[in-house]
Amino acid sequence: MEHKIKQSLRYSLLDGIFASIMLGCSETFIVPYALAMKAGPTLIGLLVALPQLAGALLQASSAALSEWIGSRKALVAGTVFIHALIWIPIIAIPYVFTDHRAAYLVVFYTMLVSIGLVSFPPWASMMADHVPETERGKVFGFRNRVFGLTNISAMLLSGLVLHLFKNYLNAPIAGFTMIFSIAFISRLVSSYFLTRMYEPPLVIKPEHRFSIFSFLKRIARSNFGRFVIFVALINFATFMSAPFFAVYMLRDLGFSYLTYTVITMTATLTIFSMMKLWGSHADHVGNRRILRLSSYFIPLNPILWLFSHNIAYLIAIQFFGGFFWAGFNLSASNFMYDAVTPEKRTRCIAYYNVVNGIAIFSGAMSGAFLAKHLPPLFGNRILALFLASGLVRFAVLPICSTIREVRQVKHVSNFDLFISVMTARPPASSYLNR
Secondary structure, three states: OHHHHHHHHHHHHHHHHHHHHHHHHHHHHHHHHHHOOOOOOOHHHHHHHHHHHHHHHHOOOOHHHHHHHOOOHHHHHHHHHHHHHHHHHHHHHHHOOOOOOHHHHHHHHHHHHHHHOOOOOHHHHHHHHHHHHHHHHHHHHHHHHHHEEEEHHHHHHHHHHHHHHHOOOHHHHHHHHHHHHHHHHHHHHHHHHHHOOOOOOOOOHHOOOOOOHHHHHHHOHHHHHHHHHHHHHHHHHHHHHHHHHHHHHHHHHOOOOHHHHHHHHHHHHHHHHHHHHHHHHHHHHHHHHHHHHHHOOOHHHHHHHHOOHHHHHHHHHHHHHHHHHHHHHHHHHHHHHHHHHHHHHHHHHHHHHHHHHHHHHHHHHHHHHHHOOOOOOEEEEHHHHHHHHHHHHHHHHHHHHHOOOOOOOOOOOOHHHHHHHHHOHHHHHHHOOO
């Protein structure tokens, strides 16, 4: 059993590396791809929002689907293989369609993301079975750092390819074709490694099954439910502005693809490189404490974009935001694993993603509306949208205080925790010496 788990974790690491190559070659560049097809604010909002909503609604049935199939691994591997194949029509759009290309991109990208999201709850359930709860911060922090470096390398190379094809070959669409083809091949490879993973046995009894309506009915009364509400509202506020940073940099500031990639890459690199640090602290003080500390600083990120468009300044902002998003993302994922039993985990993760998908869709569509109707700030409506996004994030913060930790952890003051994280000290020694 232990040997199978270790071998499965190695296959999972290889899956994650190739999945990270796919994401590095695609995720950051979908909005620029749409802009190259002359997409406006509404289509940009839909491109980001609709896939999350469709994926969230599909995920509501992923637990029942994996039980019907009889294997979490089979559902994950199958959906990831289909996910890879959907890259083919996305790549073909500019060569097949002459009109409404951005609209077709919204349709196919919605299919891509939603199919990929269906695989997440059973995959996360299996991964939680592979790693003991007291080691999740360290293990997932290390894995995410490896994936982050892979993602960053693929993102930088993709930005260079787009820069070359646009500025020297005057063929930007061909550049997108090349990087998305690499994404397609990488996802095929990752689907192979998923088929090699070991699936720990899991017995689901009738009392472990509950509908999403039962979940929503008591969402405000349960600790896990309040956690879901908090993260969903943070995501709503974040995605008010998230789709429009690319629009602001590429359209309004006139940055090149390479400059855009470097600025975007800074946040991604910081997030993944800092996850191990946050994870080691979360193992000691609990995920709820890290979630709360990091969420204090997240609202500042879009507001800081108001004061300058100097490239060095924007890179510094991205480092600041990435540092605290690393703590937030890791602690939110691990809290989800800690807060529910293995038998209910697939369902709870699926329902968590349903609520968050609806919040992301609502936030992005609200942002698309506000981007056209807010009064300009410093001559630009998108800057007004950044301010609104930051203020809504601040308004959500009190909900975090209603969430309680679900396992035994060290009791450390907020000041000691902040100083320990900011100075990158090992958690056990830094807390004991204070």
